[in-house]
Amino acid sequence: MRVSGKVCLLVSVGLFLVSAGLFAAGGQETAKTGERMQITWMGHPHSYEGGVPPDGNPVELLLEERFDVDIVNAPLVINDREKVMLYFAEGKTADMINVFGADVGAELIDQGLVRTIPEQWLWDYMPEWMSLLISMYSKEIVEKEIKRYGDLYAVPYSNYAQPMPHIIAVRKDWMDAVGVSDPKTLDDFYEMFAKFTFEDPDGNGKDDTYGIGMYNWSKFQYIFGAFGTSVDKWYIKDGGGVYSSATREYREALSLLNDWYEAGIIDPEFVTDTRDDFRKKWSEGKLGYNVDHPWWMVASTTNDIITMVKNLNPNAEFTLLDAPVGPSGLAGVSMGEKNMFGQGAIFFGRNTSDEKVKKIMEIKEALCSADTTLYVRSYHGVEGVHYDIVDGVITYKSKEEVSPAERAKAGLGQFYALIPATFERHAMLTLAKEDAPFYAHSLQQPIFTHVGFRENTEIVQTKMADVQTIANEFFFKFITGAVNVNDNRAWDEYLSKLEAAGLSQLTDEFNRQLSE
Numbered sequence: 001m002r003v004s005g006k007v008c009l010l011v012s013v014g015l016f017l018v019s020a021g022l023f024a025a026g027g028q029e030t031a032k033t034g035e036r037m038q039i040t041w042m043g044h045p046h047s048y049e050g051g052v053p054p055d056g057n058p059v060e061l062l063l064e065e066r067f068d069v070d071i072v073n074a075p076l077v078i079n080d081r082e083k084v085m086l087y088f089a090e091g092k093t094a095d096m097i098n099v100f101g102a103d104v105g106a107e108l109i110d111q112g113l114v115r116t117i118p119e120q121w122l123w124d125y126m127p128e129w130m131s132l133l134i135s136m137y138s139k140e141i142v143e144k145e146i147k148r149y150g151d152l153y154a155v156p157y158s159n160y161a162q163p164m165p166h167i168i169a170v171r172k173d174w175m176d177a178v179g180v181s182d183p184k185t186l187d188d189f190y191e192m193f194a195k196f197t198f199e200d201p202d203g204n205g206k207d208d209t210y211g212i213g214m215y216n217w218s219k220f221q222y223i224f225g226a227f228g229t230s231v232d233k234w235y236i237k238d239g240g241g242v243y244s245s246a247t248r249e250y251r252e253a254l255s256l257l258n259d260w261y262e263a264g265i266i267d268p269e270f271v272t273d274t275r276d277d278f279r280k281k282w283s284e285g286k287l288g289y290n291v292d293h294p295w296w297m298v299a300s301t302t303n304d305i306i307t308m309v310k311n312l313n314p315n316a317e318f319t320l321l322d323a324p325v326g327p328s329g330l331a332g333v334s335m336g337e338k339n340m341f342g343q344g345a346i347f348f349g350r351n352t353s354d355e356k357v358k359k360i361m362e363i364k365e366a367l368c369s370a371d372t373t374l375y376v377r378s379y380h381g382v383e384g385v386h387y388d389i390v391d392g393v394i395t396y397k398s399k400e401e402v403s404p405a406e407r408a409k410a411g412l413g414q415f416y417a418l419i420p421a422t423f424e425r426h427a428m429l430t431l432a433k434e435d436a437p438f439y440a441h442s443l444q445q446p447i448f449t450h451v452g453f454r455e456n457t458e459i460v461q462t463k464m465a466d467v468q469t470i471a472n473e474f475f476f477k478f479i480t481g482a483v484n485v486n487d488n489r490a491w492d493e494y495l496s497k498l499e500a501a502g503l504s505q506l507t508d509e510f511n512r513q514l515s516e
Contacts, residue, residue: 052075306318
């Protein structure tokens with residue numbers, strides 16, 4: 001759909017300076033600009049290369065004129081918990097507050113730095129915002145996710161990319177070279193990985209390839225998914241909480257991976273490889289299998305995993321595979337019910353008035369309109385200046401033409417215009433036609449849902465890290481055979497260590513939070 005970004009800006013003749021007293025202890029406003037309501041705005045901190053948009057930028061002026069407010073930009077846009085908390089510890093505050101991580105939001109709540117809002121306000125003042133969220137999940141999940149400690153502290157947020165599982169990409173040219181096509185089951189995948197390892201798929205005459213590897217947090221997720229489980233996740237089973245890394249299904253997946261490791265088809269450096277290590281091997285043609293989010297597989301993303309291979313081997317070809325089917329007919333990947341009060345959620349300063357909260361809601365709700373003109377202007381910019389329409393989609397000017405600093409100076413991106421972007425309404429504005437199949441493939445993969453702890457209580461804080469450390473240690477020991485996963489005594493000893501670290505206490509706490 002062709003969307004024009006040409007919006008006439010009505011700029012007030014009188015622009016007034018805001019005194020530094022705005023950020024004095026307690027965050028009290030000491031300066032007023034005319035008769036307009038003044039809102040201090042702390043925009044979303046992730047990946048804002050160009051820094052904080054300067055006061056008086058075009059998007060700010062557009063929003064000020066349309067909503068009859070004065071917006072003052074909080075001088076902090078950074079994905080750093082300590083610096084964010086230091087900002088508030090110095091007595092500064094803001095009215096509209098975006099944070100990157102759920103842990104930061106929880107800390108703002110725990111320290112009394114943000115206020116609560118009535119849940120009904122979400123439905124009364126932000127119906128379109130909430131409908132976008134529900135379209136990505138369900139009303140039941142949204143209602144369950146948004147509260148903490150029984151109260152509502154933030155307008156919940158998510159986007160189309162968060163519910164999407166990672167997908168499997170493999171070297172199609174390697175498959176053709178070793179005579180593999182369309183693997184469906186774990187046995188089929190084993191055959192493919194073995195051929196990738198032992199049959200010189202790149203034809204260079206060297207023994208320098210592996211079928212499958214892993215980096216720190218990817219954890220062979222589709223292999224565990226074929227057993228209906230995952231690594232280090234909490235599930236609801238038979239009405240109660242279950243820790244995935246202590247289940248029979250988890251053990252069965254580990255046993256299979258140990259067989260594969262002993263067969264030599266798993267890169268032995270998976271124990272220490274970081275994401276950068278893994279990507280280097282992938283790009284250099286040492287691995288033929290990769291699992292990542294579709295965002296990192298499309299050409300419109302900088303340094304995507306397809307282009308990084310083609311940069312070194314222009315003849316490389318790729319295909320996307322469906323989740324392998326396990327011995328019980330299961331297939332899929334584990335995905336959590338997303339935390340909607342972390343990345344992108346809107347918090348309000350503890351002294352922010354009801355009137356300001358409602359005005360901020362009004363601004364954000366307008367950006368969610370089905371008429372995307374305001375959103376496009378505020379997020380993407382002006383057609384011909386910041387982007388062009390190519391094949392019906394918004395295509396940004398190169399960094400040489402419009403630098404990140406220039407985009408920030410224009411007020412574009414997430415600082416003002418971050419909203420629950422959906423695939424159909426928002427992603428398709430900028431998604432190149434050749435990129436769409438990657439996202440469509442992700443949406444077709446089956447998902448096993450796990451559930452996170454709703455509150456970071458003392459038990460979670462003191463016990464979770466110890467349990468996860470033990471589970472992670474034995475994850476590698478079981479796969480590499482340092483400890484025999486098929487030995488019942490060894491498995492029982494592992495479970496005993498989890499128990500001693502606090503697994504039962506965590507399970508009880510999970511069930512308590514679940515019941516509430």
